[in-house]
Amino acid sequence: xxxxxxxxxxxxxxxxxxxxxxxxxxxxxxxxxxxxxxxxxxxxxxxxxxxxxxxxxxxxxxxxxxxxxxxxxxxxxxxxxxxxxxxxxxxxxxxxxxxxxxxxxxxxxxxxxxxxxxxxxxxxxxxxxxxxxxxxxxxxxxxxxxxxxxxxxxxxxxxxxxxxxxxxxxxxxxxxxxxxxxxxxxxxxxxxxxxxxxxxxxxxxxxxxxxxxxxxxxxxxxxxxxxxxxxxxxxxxxxxxxxxxxxxxxxxxxxxxxxxxxxxxxxxxxxxxxxxxxxxxxxxxxxxxxxxxxxxxxxxxxxxxxxxxxxxxxxxxxxxxxxxxxxxxxxxxxxxxxxxxxxxxxxxxxxxxxxxxxxxxxxxxxxxxxxxxxxxxxxxxxxxxxxxxxxxxxxxxxxxxxxxxxxxxxxxxxxxxxxxxxxxxxxxxxxxxxxxxxxxxxxxxxxxxxxxxxxxxxxxxxxxxxxxxxxxxxxxxxxxxxxxxxxxxxxxxxxxxxxxxxxxxxxxxxxxxxxxxxxxxxxxxxxxxxxxxxxxxxxxxxxxxxxxxxxxxxxxxxxxxxxxxxxxxxxxxxxxxxxxxxxxxxxxxxxxxxxxxxxxxxxxxxxxxxxxxxxxxxxxxxxxxxxxxxxxxxxxxxxxxxxxxxxxxxxxxxxxxxxxxxxxxxxxxxxxxxxxxxxxxxxxxxxxxxxxxxxxxxxxxxxxxxxxxxxxxxxxxxxxxxxxxxxxxx
Numbered sequence: 001x002x003x004x005x006x007x008x009x010x011x012x013x014x015x016x017x018x019x020x021x022x023x024x025x026x027x028x029x030x031x032x033x034x035x036x037x038x039x040x041x042x043x044x045x046x047x048x049x050x051x052x053x054x055x056x057x058x059x060x061x062x063x064x065x066x067x068x069x070x071x072x073x074x075x076x077x078x079x080x081x082x083x084x085x086x087x088x089x090x091x092x093x094x095x096x097x098x099x100x101x102x103x104x105x106x107x108x109x110x111x112x113x114x115x116x117x118x119x120x121x122x123x124x125x126x127x128x129x130x131x132x133x134x135x136x137x138x139x140x141x142x143x144x145x146x147x148x149x150x151x152x153x154x155x156x157x158x159x160x161x162x163x164x165x166x167x168x169x170x171x172x173x174x175x176x177x178x179x180x181x182x183x184x185x186x187x188x189x190x191x192x193x194x195x196x197x198x199x200x201x202x203x204x205x206x207x208x209x210x211x212x213x214x215x216x217x218x219x220x221x222x223x224x225x226x227x228x229x230x231x232x233x234x235x236x237x238x239x240x241x242x243x244x245x246x247x248x249x250x251x252x253x254x255x256x257x258x259x260x261x262x263x264x265x266x267x268x269x270x271x272x273x274x275x276x277x278x279x280x281x282x283x284x285x286x287x288x289x290x291x292x293x294x295x296x297x298x299x300x301x302x303x304x305x306x307x308x309x310x311x312x313x314x315x316x317x318x319x320x321x322x323x324x325x326x327x328x329x330x331x332x333x334x335x336x337x338x339x340x341x342x343x344x345x346x347x348x349x350x351x352x353x354x355x356x357x358x359x360x361x362x363x364x365x366x367x368x369x370x371x372x373x374x375x376x377x378x379x380x381x382x383x384x385x386x387x388x389x390x391x392x393x394x395x396x397x398x399x400x401x402x403x404x405x406x407x408x409x410x411x412x413x414x415x416x417x418x419x420x421x422x423x424x425x426x427x428x429x430x431x432x433x434x435x436x437x438x439x440x441x442x443x444x445x446x447x448x449x450x451x452x453x454x455x456x457x458x459x460x461x462x463x464x465x466x467x468x469x470x471x472x473x474x475x476x477x478x479x480x481x482x483x484x485x486x487x488x489x490x491x492x493x494x495x496x497x498x499x500x501x502x503x504x505x506x507x508x509x510x511x512x513x514x515x516x517x518x519x520x521x522x523x524x525x526x527x528x529x530x531x532x533x534x535x536x537x538x539x540x541x542x543x544x545x546x547x548x549x550x551x552x553x554x555x556x557x558x559x560x561x562x563x564x565x566x567x568x569x570x571x572x573x574x575x576x577x578x579x580x581x582x583x584x585x586x587x588x589x590x591x592x593x594x595x596x597x598x599x600x601x602x603x604x605x606x607x608x609x610x611x612x613x614x615x616x617x618x619x620x621x622x623x624x625x626x627x628x629x630x631x632x633x634x635x636x637x638x639x640x641x642x643x644x645x646x647x648x649x650x651x652x653x654x655x656x657x658x659x660x661x662x663x664x665x666x667x668x669x670x671x672x673x674x675x676x677x678x679x680x681x682x683x684x685x686x687x688x689x690x691x692x693x694x695x696x697x698x699x700x701x702x703x704x705x706x707x708x709x710x711x712x713x714x715x716x717x718x719x720x721x722x723x724x725x726x727x728x729x730x
Contacts, residue, residue: 027135035363036142043178044217045238049263064094068310076332083137091359094144101151108190138179148183155201171212185221193223195230228258240268247289248278271304275324276347285347336437375423436543439480450556465501474519476512484539492530497522558583558631568641578610586628596722616643665703677717
């Protein structure tokens with residue numbers, strides 16, 4: 001935000017932050033579920049003063065919203081439901097991830113620090129995890145995401161090094177994601193306005209992005225809160241320059257010339273932040289001045305994002321109201337049902353009208369590039385509950401679907417996404433199946449519980465109702481988060497039953513559950529994995545729910561000493577406390593084998609000390625211990641490399657096998673026929689492949705394709721004959 005000193009301090013920061021983080025984000029496996037600007041343009045770049053699609057070299061103009069700072073107020077909107085709603089209802093092509101770095105101070109100072117729970121400097125893992133979720137949302141909605149280093153002092157020494165590392169890491173991670181735009185410096189301000197230093201900083205950071213092989217558009221903030229105090233000169237390709245304005249403070253007459261001058265110099269401009277209010281964000285919308293700016297942006301084809309997607313009033317800390325916010329009121333609107341009935345500020349009404357009034361029918365644009373013919377039909381969009389789209393097909397034509405899991409060749413709708421339908425005359429048409437909003441139940445996730453009395457995913461197992469059996473609360477309200485009545489069914493009641501009972505255990509029942517009749521998972525004592533189904537009818541804005549989770553009830557693992565791990569050691573080395581006589585928790589005896597034998601000529605267990613011989617060798621040590629009533633059995637394998645190791649180490653003085661390796665497999669000569677076990681370990685002792693095969697006497701070929709390049713250890717056993725080898729796959 002321009003020239004604003006914000007003093008948001010997080011109330012109950014950890015709870016709020018946890019509520020904002022979605023589980024199981026998977027940008028790496030996400031796929032577009034509609035045709036948007038990214039399918040049309042691909043990654044964005046520049047050509048002179050134009051922003052273009054690197055896929056088609058056409059000039060691109062995209063419009064959208066900037067999120068608010070990724071703090072306690074803003075991060076609540078950083079979720080997939082909000083993004084999808086904005087795509088469907090505001091028709092955004094792009095959104096901006098305004099990642100707070102360390103300070104709010106709009107003058108480039110360090111007097112107003114972000115809460116460390118939300119700042120990138122204080123909690124980078126949370127921000128990077130949230131970015132992954134938002135990249136996934138961008139991919140699924142086929143829109144662009146601007147990853148913004150939202151700082152006023154980015155070329156400060158410590159920040160600069162963090163920025164370089166961050167952008168290099170993100171560019172590597174998302175190397176092939178066309179949806180991303182990089183904004184390497186939000187608003188230079190105060191003592192960080194020197195254009196020479198800004199350019200040097202930008203060149204270094206963008207250089208790291210390019211070194212990662214990422215060619216996506218990179219945007220550079222300009223001096224004086226990105227108001228085009230200077231422009232141009234950063235080395236490299238696909239670089240644009242940032243301009244920001246707030247219509248109530250910055251008029252087109254006073255600031256528009258700097259933008260046109262920058263473009264006239266052959267530089268691309270992107271307005272990543274603009275507001276309808278005064279620069280402090282507090283005034284009401286100046287719609288007259290804002291209209292002048294939107295006309296200016298349209299006439300000059302300048303892509304832009306409005307500030308900001310949040311509610312007007314926040315009760316967190318001492319943050320002030322924002323007239324520039326999209327929504328009226330003081331409640332964060334983060335669910336489809338809440339957003340569907342949202343009230344807008346005057347700014348929100350103006351921005352919504354601007355965005356929807358200039359929306360592009362991207363599916364139609366995309367369809368115009370496809371092959372036409374007598375069997376082609378207009379771009380079609382249906383909901384996933386439509387059942388069929390066969391009514392769109394031309395009479396007498398047959399079609400082949402590009403993805404039968406979305407729409408079959410016969411026209412049956414199977415799931416969300418988009419497909420190309422190819423007619424029997426070779427013509428092509430596009431069909432989009434839009435995903436219906438899903439209901440959810442907070443805490444209805446896969447989890448594990450253990451006989452020792454603990455669970456994963458913040459669950460608590462104990463006798464909650466005084467009947468002597470162990471239970472876990474399902475949910476307090478027996479409703480979905482969207483308000484529909486929920487029902488629960490266990491598919492494995494012999495392991496976990498569903499019951500409704502009064503929660504009376506004061507240490508386990510709290511909040512809405514204490515003294516209330518709630519649904520519980522009851523554990524019978526039988527170990528295993530149970531599946532539980534939650535169902536709920538459709539409710540306003542959401543389709544019916546039918547979700548299944550798995551609950552595992554098992555013994556906890558036991559452990560050995562901390563020193564029992566794979567390692568490389570010198571010849572004649574001594575490793576203290578390597579061998580323990582009993583497990584840590586179960587207190588049961590531990591047995592060891594060495595390359596499958598009771599002892600080894602290469603290592604010795606001397607009262608718990610590991611002592612290595614005076615020779616190069618590689619030894620596989622296996623530790624086993626029986627299970628106890630509360631602890632699982634132990635079966636752990638480590639690999640000890642002595643000196644330089646060895647390419648062929650027999651378990652006994654003479655090997656029973658002759659082995660030759662290549663990149664595709666193992667040529668093994670065995671003295672006799674029989675069932676043979678082949679185990680392949682990584683250098684850290686993890687079993688990569690394990691197989692048993694019936695071999696004949698003489699030469700046998702055992703394929704082991706699919707392993708990545710690296711060093712492996714191979715153990716072969718046939719009857720009492722055991723041999724170990726090292727193998728380096730190229």
